[in-house]
Amino acid sequence: MITRIDAAINQDLKGIKIKTELNKFFLFHSLKMCKEYFEGVSSGATVQGIKIEHITNLKLIIPPLKLQNQFAERVQAIEKQKSLAQVGLKKSEELFEGLLGRVFK
Secondary structure (H helix, E strand, C coil): CCCCCCCCCCCCCCCCCCCCCCCHHHHHHHHHCCHHHHHHHCECCCCCECCHHHHHCCCCCCCCHHHHHHHHHHHHHHHHHHHHHHHHHHHHHHHHHHHHHHHCC
């Protein structure tokens, strides 16, 4: 999750504050691509968690900021289109259910 405001977290969560020129959406999706790694290093009896060292020792390929920004813009455009498609699908399903209800009344 990317927060746009200050947030409080507990000991089971890790926060990352970007200190250099790095696109936060690029970083977010880069870390999402490391899901299997994080699952592999997670530990805990009741709540699976990762240690901060697993994040700080992670090696990511960081392209120039211009490419990061292009990536982020394209991902955001795709996510917007996906959201619009989901809204359209929901409306279509509601319409179908309404018509189906009329047919079998």
